[in-house]
Amino acid sequence: MWAELAAGDLYAYGSPGGWTPLIDALADKAWTKNKVGVTASGIQVAVGATHALSCAVQALCDPGDELILLTRTGR
Numbered sequence: 001m002w003a004e005l006a007a008g009d010l011y012a013y014g015s016p017g018g019w020t021p022l023i024d025a026l027a028d029k030a031w032t033k034n035k036v037g038v039t040a041s042g043i044q045v046a047v048g049a050t051h052a053l054s055c056a057v058q059a060l061c062d063p064g065d066e067l068i069l070l071t072r073t074g075r
Contacts, residue, residue, distance in 0.1 A: 018045035 017023070023040045030036040030043075046052035061067055 018043065 020040075022045060023043050026043050026045075027038055027040050030038045044052075044055050046055055057067065
């Protein structure tokens with residue numbers, strides 16, 4: 001599969017929504033293996049923990065909402 005992709009597809013930043021074949025495969029897997037009815041529009045692939053948390057906060061909060069973020073430092 002990777003050999004079929006153009007160099008630009010392999011060595012460039014992807015779409016913020018995710019790579020379409022991956023998103024489609026995840027939606028298909030969610031239904032066939034997990035019986036979760038989700039479409040491609042309900043799937044977000046994140047590029048790391050910070051991006052994933054940012055997406056979650058933006059999905060759950062509205063402008064002006066207060067957010068309290070707890071962190072743990074040290075032991």
